[in-house]
Amino acid sequence: MQDLGISILFKGINFQRLLGGLWVTLRIALITIGLSAAFGLLFGLLMLSKNKIAKGFCRVWLEIVRFMPQLVLLYLVYFGFARIFSLDLSGETSAIAMFTFWGTAEMGDLIRGALTSIPRHQRESAAALGLTPAQIYLHVLIPQTVRRLLPQAINLSTRIIKTTALVKMINVTEVLKVGQQIIGQFYRQPDAAFWVYFTVFLLYFIVCWPISVLAGRLEKRWA
Amino acid sequence: MDTILRVRDIKKSFDGTGVLSGVSLDIREGEVVVIIGPSGCGKSTLLRCINGLEQIDSGEIWLRDELISGRKKDMHLIRQRIGMVFQSYDLFPHMNVMDNLLLGPVKALKKPKEEVEAEAVAMLRRVGLEGRGQALPRTLSGGQKQRVALVRAMLMHPELLLLDEITAALDPEMVSEVLNVVIDLAGDGMTMAIVTHEMRFAEAVADRVLFLEQGSVVEQGTPEQFFHDPQTDRAKQFLQSFTYTSKRERS
Ligand SMILES: Nc1ncnc2c1ncn2[C@@H]1O[C@H](COP(=O)(O)OP(=O)(O)OP(=O)(O)O)[C@@H](O)[C@H]1O
Ligand SMILES: [Mg+2]
Numbered sequence: 219m220q221d222l223g224i225s226i227l228f229k230g231i232n233f234q235r236l237l238g239g240l241w242v243t244l245r246i247a248l249i250t251i252g253l254s255a256a257f258g259l260l261f262g263l264l265m266l267s268k269n270k271i272a273k274g275f276c277r278v279w280l281e282i283v284r285f286m287p288q289l290v291l292l293y294l295v296y297f298g299f300a301r302i303f304s305l306d307l308s309g310e311t312s313a314i315a316m317f318t319f320w321g322t323a324e325m326g327d328l329i330r331g332a333l334t335s336i337p338r339h340q341r342e343s344a345a346a347l348g349l350t351p352a353q354i355y356l357h358v359l360i361p362q363t364v365r366r367l368l369p370q371a372i373n374l375s376t377r378i379i380k381t382t383a384l385v386k387m388i389n390v391t392e393v394l395k396v397g398q399q400i401i402g403q404f405y406r407q408p409d410a411a412f413w414v415y416f417t418v419f420l421l422y423f424i425v426c427w428p429i430s431v432l433a434g435r436l437e438k439r440w441a
Numbered sequence: 442m443d444t445i446l447r448v449r450d451i452k453k454s455f456d457g458t459g460v461l462s463g464v465s466l467d468i469r470e471g472e473v474v475v476i477i478g479p480s481g482c483g484k485s486t487l488l489r490c491i492n493g494l495e496q497i498d499s500g501e502i503w504l505r506d507e508l509i510s511g512r513k514k515d516m517h518l519i520r521q522r523i524g525m526v527f528q529s530y531d532l533f534p535h536m537n538v539m540d541n542l543l544l545g546p547v548k549a550l551k552k553p554k555e556e557v558e559a560e561a562v563a564m565l566r567r568v569g570l571e572g573r574g575q576a577l578p579r580t581l582s583g584g585q586k587q588r589v590a591l592v593r594a595m596l597m598h599p600e601l602l603l604l605d606e607i608t609a610a611l612d613p614e615m616v617s618e619v620l621n622v623v624i625d626l627a628g629d630g631m632t633m634a635i636v637t638h639e640m641r642f643a644e645a646v647a648d649r650v651l652f653l654e655q656g657s658v659v660e661q662g663t664p665e666q667f668f669h670d671p672q673t674d675r676a677k678q679f680l681q682s683f684t685y686t687s688k689r690e691r692s
Pocket of ligand 2 (some may be wrong): 485486502605606
């Protein structure tokens with residue numbers, strides 16, 4: 219009883235180490251989300267373009283991303299491409315590249331869906347009021363697109379955050395990996411694993427839950 | 442009285458299929474023209490050509506003494522002078538009623554917000570929607586939405602108002618609350634082109650009836666004449682389709 223497993227979190231800098239790992243997780247996720255939003259906009263517009271080749275290209279990309287396990291893609295980038303093209307890709311860069319490849323397609327499809335879900339009459343009744351094309355976009359089309367998009371985009375973001383746990387498989391020391399290192403140090407403590415993993419669980423929860431609540435709120439408000 | 446709209450022999454086809462084959466129409470100031478005809482005859486297309494939502498293939502459209510067909514760049518300036526309300530509820534769902542009403546006058550006409558707001562409040566009261574300015578469109582009934590859409594168009598003070606079957610999507614009990622607003626506007630001298638399937642309303646509101654079939658004007662006249670003494674067989678048949686014979690009379 220003298221040494222509860224939970225106490226190992228407060229030994230030395232263990233908790234700070236976990237937070238450091240969490241920061242790696244978040245850094246990868248945030249950069250990925252930012253890049254996916256930017257490239258996703260292009261991707262979505264390409265899917266809506268009249269160019270058949272561009273459309274087909276996007277479709278194939280999206281399909282690959284949908285049916286391929288993320289881990290396979292991650293290995294492909296980190297162990298495959300990096301070696302073949304003898305690129306000196308760090309685990310983190312590989313991870314961001316792979317997650318952006320995935321996020322771009324998913325985000326692009328969401329953007330395409332949001333843009334096409336605005337009924338034609340919205341544009342026409344705005345035009346009938348004598349608004350200029352720019353005003354129609356600014357006041358009528360873009361606000362509605364964003365409202366449809368934002369809840370789904372936020373949900374995608376939480377999926378990206380939690381999927382970053384995979385990067386420990388390519389030797390990126392994110393929060394889960396740090397947790398395992400700590401457990402390894404305290405292998406004599408039978409309940410160490412529980413407390414460490416429980417803390418990791420809490421950290422993910424603290425990050426993702428508010429985001430998910432926000433998405434739910436927005437969805438309800440803008441339904 | 443001045444002629445507000447002059448439509449001269451306009452033609453329009455979609456993918457090679459003729460929809461309007463030479464339609465001409467003049468509307469004088471304060472006149473209410475009701476356009477009726479079977480489904481698919483080109484009524485909506487005619488209205489959409491007038492405010493430039495569709496480009497005509499040939500012919501001319503004049504608003505007062507300005508040629509408005511075939512323009513691209515400044516069509517929004519023309520549309521500021523022509524109001525249009527559609528069949529589907531086309532309020533902007535992300536804005537409350539008041540913001541829907543203000544958008545056109547404030548952004549397109551650059552009128553001061555307070556001025557438009559005061560007018561909007563008065564107009565809402567007039568159509569029986571007092572105090573609903575903060576309501577979101579999705580909390581309104583279909584009839585209420587269409588009344589708001591009418592107010593939104595009227596706040597632009599258009600020289601001409603185009604109404605395309607504005608009650609077609611409504612539950613029957615809400616039709617009259619909307620049509621009464623239109624009759625009210627007609628009483629105020631609003632110049633209108635109205636497409637409708639409500640024959641009694643057409644008869645009540647029209648100064649002139651235009652019967653369109655397969656993209657041409659088959660017959661036109663006063664409502665008295667058109668509804669009670671139609672001249673063409675096609676008009677007779679069309680009007681016949683709106684009357685029902687009881688079981689007793691048939692046997
Ligand atoms: N954008 C379009 N592209 C192709 N065909 C069209 C288009 N708009 C209208 N049409 C066709 O033109 C014809 C006339 O359509 P329009 O909507 O003007 O008829 P309408 O008289 O308003 O009919 P309704 O009473 O059903 O509203 C129809 O056959 C329709 O299918
Ligand atoms: Mg129609």
